Amino acid sequence: MTIAQERDERSGAERHGGRHLDASRDAALRDAALRLLAQIGYDRLTVEAIATSAGAGKATIYRRWSGKAELVVDALLSHKPRLEAPDTGSLRGDLAELARRASAHGAEPLDTSVMVGLASALPRDPELRAAFDERLVEPHRRSLAAVFERAVARGEIAPVAHLDLVVSLIPALVLYRLLVQPGEIDPGFVESIIEGVILPLVLAGPVSLQTTPTP
Amino acid sequence: MTIAQERDERSGAERHGGRHLDASRDAALRDAALRLLAQIGYDRLTVEAIATSAGAGKATIYRRWSGKAELVVDALLSHKPRLEAPDTGSLRGDLAELARRASAHGAEPLDTSVMVGLASALPRDPELRAAFDERLVEPHRRSLAAVFERAVARGEIAPVAHLDLVVSLIPALVLYRLLVQPGEIDPGFVESIIEGVILPLVLAGPVSLQTTPTP
DNA sequence: GGGATACGGAACGGTTCAGTTGCGGAACGT
């Protein structure tokens, strides 16, 4: 519905004379929405604050979206993630590169704050959750899965048994860490996940030990 | 401050005649607060809804707490977790028992919903975060740490290298799963974390492989 | 018994926000 509305307004059949919608206003409003979302969370986010923060009037928002929910979903979907998985030649190098992007660079700290800000709202809004999935969750999972699959193809590791779980490790632990201990993520934190959990896990062969060692 | 207020009201020096505070109202209100918190999250939680849900009047709440924040913190702190780590004789057995408690039983599904409901509010309220830590995060970590330490003492596994990280695995992955895919947690989910991630990780010896296998 | 206080319930003023409308001005098509 969001995309449809966008189509109506841009290539609409009922556009005659008059001033056009200013595309720079769209971008400014979406940016402001994501920035405030990361700062104060979805529930405390107000349309008025978004407008003010973008130097716009509320009417400019309601000319484009039906309200907060539609604007935030559209902002999330417009937020293009970097999909390209790195290829440094080794699994450790690829993971380190992903970690470097995730902690140091500009995009990802916003991503994780947005995740925290959206958390409480996701269970009650399927559209929000779908956009959250498409732009924040799945790209990470795909990049990680590609890195592991390349390592398998190189013969560096055996096929990963629970790939779904393994590619969730970094985002899950980063999110948990942000909830339990708010503030900036130490770059070494992601590194210790890689070195302390992921690499030992995927480098170890399949384990088939006895369950009862103390008869 | 919350505990101090409680002391003032119960053993207060300035209590003369008149009807006493009904302790059953305290419990009903705290229960209602946690139940609604799990359902709709902290931000949408209203004092009015808590009172109505507990069959009480708002005045009964404001006689005890200064507002929503203090009530929720007090409710969290009154929520006594089961600390006792199981001791089945094997690491796998202990972990399976923890998993059984976490997914099937009554207390823990509420716990995880409360965690989701609190998520967006934690970064901006240190008292809330402290209570969250004390009653929802640390007990889980302590139980898991105790289980691993006993396994080390039995000689079942080598000392766990990144214990802080390893004991975060279950809560982090469960929380992440709840956010990304709301609804009930499949009991098999926690089991696959144990079998697919934790056990392979702690059973594998320290890994010291070469970083560059493709010269 | 009598004064004091808690109880559920209802009402009230104050604040915040949603969503709409009007204003003066600017940008577009015809």
Next chain:
DNA sequence: ACGTTCCGCAACTGAACCGTTCCGTATCCC
């Protein structure tokens, strides 16, 4: 040139909620 539509801004109505106050009733200490 002219009408149409966008722009930022401000004002407005209505809803939701907070925190307080009052009511009639019930419970406690003295």
